[in-house]
Amino acid sequence: MADVHPQRRPQQRPQPASHQVVKAATAVTAGGSLMVLSGLTLAGTVVLLTIATPAMVICSPVLVPAIITVFLLITGFLTSGGLGVAAVAVFSWVYKYVTGKHPPGADQLDQARMKLASKARDMKEQFAQQQQQQTGARAS
Numbered sequence: 001m002a003d004v005h006p007q008r009r010p011q012q013r014p015q016p017a018s019h020q021v022v023k024a025a026t027a028v029t030a031g032g033s034l035m036v037l038s039g040l041t042l043a044g045t046v047v048l049l050t051i052a053t054p055a056m057v058i059c060s061p062v063l064v065p066a067i068i069t070v071f072l073l074i075t076g077f078l079t080s081g082g083l084g085v086a087a088v089a090v091f092s093w094v095y096k097y098v099t100g101k102h103p104p105g106a107d108q109l110d111q112a113r114m115k116l117a118s119k120a121r122d123m124k125e126q127f128a129q130q131q132q133q134q135t136g137a138r139a140s
Contacts, residue, residue, distance in 0.1 A: 045076025
């Protein structure tokens, strides 16, 4: 029998503006990097084909350079398109995460962030404790 009661998610606390700014900056950095990589791959493909095609045509029979050119063209465009799709997917996921729509993997990201913050806090406390011990040892 189907569950009549929908599952409830725990209420999310509103995050400070600084967290949202950091999330947005991360999204722009990750997505922008992938977009730049996509554009560079496309530009590199065009430049390499422009440079390599005449040399291949002059130095070898017609079919070999044609096959190599088609292979390079297809590989470059597929790579460029794949990186573009990856960039759009990253932008979409981070937008959903920033707006609180809870995309897949957000729980794992939050848990990792909490662990990292906890470890950083522990290290800070340990460092402060060592500083106090060193200061106390020098005073005696």
